[in-house]
Amino acid sequence: MKKVAIGIDIGGTNTAIGVVDRDGTVLVKDVIPTPTHGNIDSFVDDMTTSIRELVNAVKRLNPEIEMLGLGIGAPNANYYTGTIEHAPNLSFKGVIPLVKLLESNFPDLKAIAITNDANAAAIGEMIYGGAKGMKNFVVYTLGTGVGSGIVVNGDLVYGDDGFAGECGHMTIVADGRLCGCGGRGHLEAYCSAPGMKRTAFELLSKYNAVNSPLAKISFNDLTSKMIFEAAEKGDKVALEVFELSGKWLGQGLSITAHHLSPEAIFLFGGPAAAGNYIFRPTIESMETHLLPNFKNKVKILPSQLKQGDAAIVGASALVYKELEKKLS
């Protein structure tokens, strides 16, 4: 009997669904549109149909398959209540009891659980990735925003209300850059992909860097991948973007380390894929900010989840984590 879990990644435009085995391999997957007009019932029906088709497809290959449960990653998801609450990038308004709705369609499953994508990434890292066997670690997801998932004593930290782990919104520059959330000087405004773009434009302006390849690209067109490519060619502006991003990120990671003294902090996502361009200055900066008895202890590591499937895989890991909790 081979056991599998379903991972569901709900995004603003699309929802990806995959059948994932205990090793974190996606056996089959599907993508359905996320509704833009707020009809949750038809969305649950579409998900249900897709899940049943995926499970049937897997069973045709191996009739011994047992489906354990559904794990869902979604913005503004509340693990405690099984709901999505006031998600600004989704069309569903108010509080959506998604876990309850799915439970009525799948009454036989052992575990149906939801959390946000950064928490799902942390559980994925623990179940399938580089954090196997670790009891205290943190995952930072660097992308359009900066998210985080915190694990203490082997369990995800959800806090009093289910929304803990918003490290991306810590203030690192008082009265600094405007953040997407309306705050000022938050880490996300500096170390997300758009934050790196903002740094690039500040530096183009500071140095009047007309010869930088980045000077040919508009603010709306510049991506963090282009900054990486320019750095690979030795562009000084692009190289300094990574130095500064690492300086800010390292300051943020030192703050997380002082709170939690984790064994490791994993970096996941596009900017983190830039390797030592970002890891070296990040580690250097973090070490500078740390207390003497914290220095040279906390490992800063790249996520071991494969970027493409990570959201599905992370979400599916919730199922294995739930079953582990029920057994303990």
Place this chain on the structure above:
Amino acid sequence: MKKVAIGIDIGGTNTAIGVVDRDGTVLVKDVIPTPTHGNIDSFVDDMTTSIRELVNAVKRLNPEIEMLGLGIGAPNANYYTGTIEHAPNLSFKGVIPLVKLLESNFPDLKAIAITNDANAAAIGEMIYGGAKGMKNFVVYTLGTGVGSGIVVNGDLVYGDDGFAGECGHMTIVADGRLCGCGGRGHLEAYCSAPGMKRTAFELLSKYNAVNSPLAKISFNDLTSKMIFEAAEKGDKVALEVFELSGKWLGQGLSITAHHLSPEAIFLFGGPAAAGNYIFRPTIESMETHLLPNFKNKVKILPSQLKQGDAAIVGASALVYKELEKKLS
């Protein structure tokens, strides 16, 4: 049968020892000098003698007393290993196995445990104080330094190595004031009692405030209590010290809130005793820095532990917490 726990607070100069009942009342207490020449064996002997005398004194009043265990608060204490490690303010060098040494003198006790004073304050708040029944909260201790104890899911967060909860050393001003630990811009350099003194001197200088009562006091003589008294008399410099200290502290608390989404953050210690001079600007600043879905949720509360005995009481709470863990 009345059950009691011993609380031991090891400081640089003195060590306070008390017998504490389940309500957090200190029944009897004693103070012995902390050795200045590093002799741990004679220190353990002195503590043992003092503890036995205190317990005998309590038993004379009530022969039904049962002593459950010893809880110790000490700088650089490691809960996991039961040791004091390289404490800069104590004369014991290296790693001192204090719990093991005490266990050999008190083999019948059910629990002997050690942690640092801020963690002990957090457990004290949970067992006897304002955090009774809370599962997720943080205690900040404001004094000579800024310490913190973090509780997640009802347990203290010790991290991978036993040293988690050093929120006082989070960077809040990049390249800011020199901190006692050698770092720059740490919260402790702004919001400890000496940090408030530093702010007062910056403001005296900024405004050339020759008429402030604080202008008559030397840097080495000024205390946070004097700043409080000047504020009570309407001194503008003193009032601004509290505004600025609250601004920085609120920034720090918002960062803790974004990590952990606690039900409450308790403030303990001298500066926290200044009431709304510090609470109002702290809360205002924290709210400014928070994500929209974190606003107006996290309570900022004064510690309910009595200042004088809090260190002994907090340390004794470790015993009840240990016994709770053994039962679960």
